[in-house]
Amino acid sequence: MRKSSYVIIATVLVALIVSGAFAGIYLLNPMISGPTSSGGVVRVVAGENFWGSLITQLGGTRVSVTSIVSDPNADPHEYESNTADALAIANAQLVIINGAGYDTWAQQLIAASSSPGQVVLNVQELLNQTADANPHFWYSPGYVNETVKAMYQDLVSIDPSHASYYAQQYAALNASLAAYNARIGEIKQQFGGVKVASTETMFVYLANAAGLDVVSPPAFMEAISEGNDPPAQSVVQFDQLIANGTVKVLVYNAQTVTPLTDSIKALASQHNIPIVPMTETVQPPDASFQSWMNVQLTLLQNALSQQAGK
Secondary structure: OOOOHHHHHHHHHHHHHHHHHHHHHHHHOOOOOOOOOEOOEEEEEEEEHHHHHHHHHHHHHHEEEEEEEOOOOOOHHHOOOOHHHHHHHHOOOEEEEOOOOOOHHHHHHHHHHOOOOOEEEEHHHHOOOOOOOOOOHHHOHHHHHHHHHHHHHHHHHHOHHHHHHHHHHHHHHHHHHHHHHHHHHHHHHHHOOOEEEEOOHHHHHHHHHOOOEEOOOHHHHHHHHOOOOOOHHHHHHHHHHHHOOOOOEEEEEOOOOOHHHHHHHHHHHHOOOOEEEEOOOOOOOOOOHHHHHHHHHHHHHHHHHHHHOO
8 A cells, every 4th residue: 555554653653642642631621522613613624625625615604624635746645644633633523534545544543532422424434335445536426425415414413503504505515516517417428438548546436427438457547546566567558558549538646646657648648648637635725626626627528629629
């Protein structure tokens, strides 16, 4: 896996240290009992800013949201938690994590804090996915809809006196997501069945929703996603798919550039195959989830149109 053993050990140590600190605080002040609200609003921590953007829009003025993984220049798979993260999670009333091995550090911090009354939304568990599933759930419009619904239900359960406000926010968010869903539908109608390639598994859910045929070797995509060297045969297969014109568009993860993915991009460019960059986290970090997705979908749609016009 992408996280090396020393990173995991460091995360556990942070969790243990913070857990011990909380225990000492509670002994000194028994009135402190775990998650607290900030100024009467619901305190929320999202492991990643794509979930953080959605809960921020859903909760509006009734929530205070902290998104932990948001650095546009970092690989989210390699994130290392710190004491500030542990404190934020311990004090949150609602914690949203991705699961499927994507944010194990957050699960460790949740377990270490043992905050009574805290609600934890694990997206992998919500979607009934296995721990070794493709973790990029936010690239599936269907999974996004399910997660947003669960977020809405969690906010109502935590703050029932403002249920009508959350219902209005939920309706507004669904309406705002309609344009992003519509563009996916357009791509499917216009380019369904077109063969595309991706350097990582990140794009697979979106490609499936848009009716595109991902032909890049699964072993290659999975290895790159996990920070490993792909099997030599998968590299040869990928190169052949590009060289022989099978692939019409190449999608790559702009946050996990490696010499091998650079060589794949160079080969695609050499054969005049459009290249579409996508990112794992919302870019720029202050953009909304749907505006970020719509920009990426527009790039994809334009690249597919470029090939169709040849």
